[in-house]
Amino acid sequence: MASIRILVGSVYGGALLTARTLKKTLEPEGHRITILEEPDLEDITGNDEPLLVCTSTTGQGELPPNLLPFYLRLREHLPQQPARPFGVIVLGDSSYGDTFCGAGELMEEVLYETSARKVGDTLRIDALETTEPEMEAIPWVREWLEQLES
Secondary structure, X not given: OOEEEXXXXXXXXXXXXXXXXXXXXXXXXXXXXXXXXXXXXHHHHOOOOOEEEEEEOEOOOEOXXXXXXXXXXXXXXXXXXXXXXXXXXXXXXXXHHHHOOHHHXXXXXXXXXXXXXXXXXXXXXXXXXXXXXXXXXXXXXHHHHHHHHO
């Protein structure tokens, strides 16, 4: 079973609810989930657990205020995370066009710069198509976990 650190970026609570639902679903199955609502570099540099970014997108494709300081420090220091597995779940609104789910792209890019290894495809959840992002995230995370273990 996996130990996973979920880095949460949330403004109105959708991404946080999604992360908490994943924790509630996966822990009874033997996985250990740590939700980081105010992540810091030390949350990822002292271990090698897979990272799962679960974030909403704000403004014009930006990160939520609670995840932005982590992103900026990560980008500034680039602590190397060679081959550390990560995945991305990003919530957005496709009516924003080119900036749809931009926060996920920002996190993916900076994690690549640390030499982390992306597992699976990014799950992009469109607010125009679903009101329960956590329901889309559950089957996706199960597939992601299978890819982690293979």
